[in-house]
Amino acid sequence: MKKILNYISIALLALTLFSCNKNEWTPEKETEFKQALKDTLQSKGKDLFSDDQIVSITDCIFDKIKSKNIKPNDAEKGENLTMAFQMGKECSQEIIAKTNATWNPQSEKTYTAALKRTFTQSGFKNEQASALADCAITKLKEQNISPADLQDPKKAAQIQKIGLDCGKELAKKK
Known part of the structure; x- marks a missing residue:
């Protein structure tokens, strides 16, 4: 019995030591x-x-x-x-x-693709989604809203207005 307890003690000690290293x-x-x-x-x-x-x-x-x-x-x-x-x-x-302090070709491509995907998922046809995304990026750049500003809650109303303006422009073209 004492032998079994020794083996169990050794096993528990080994398990404890192994577990300590395991979570490092x-x-x-x-x-x-x-x-x-x-x-x-x-x-x-x-x-x-x-x-x-x-x-x-x-x-x-x-x-x-x-x-x-x-x-x-x-x-x-x-x-x-x-x-x-x-x-x-x-x-x-x-x-x-x-x-993303300023617009560059990579950030413009990245955000245009993200917007297009979002518009497509919202039910717009592919060409409409592309037109909306291009319009939004153009207007963001015109109003000096950088990619970093897209995360700024203070700019949310201005960004939302840009989206609405682009939607109105798309509706007029139909």
Whole structure:
């Protein structure tokens, strides 16, 4: 009996030691975590973020998670998941503000595609969606609204008005 208890004690000790190391950030776990995050951003944020932005957002989120001392197995707990979503939002806004201060061919292409997809999903025909997206981007640029401004709640009414104006223009062309 004493022999069995010794084996159980050794097994529990080994399990405890193994478990302690299991919930630490290793280079492999970091790589795996970042890859999963990148994959999610590429699928969910399709046409919203460039590849460079996705890498920057991923790095930012990971750095924030580590700074809050959230371990790999703790990342999916309710309170940490909520915090991670907030971190993702903050990182996205920071990166967009840094990289989208002005319109450039890449940001214009990205936002035009995103708008077109949104309009198509809302029931517009492909050519109508393209016309609306092109109109919106043109008017945003005319009114000096940068891609970073699209996240600014203070600009929401102005951006909404641009969408309505483009819809009216499309209706007149029919």
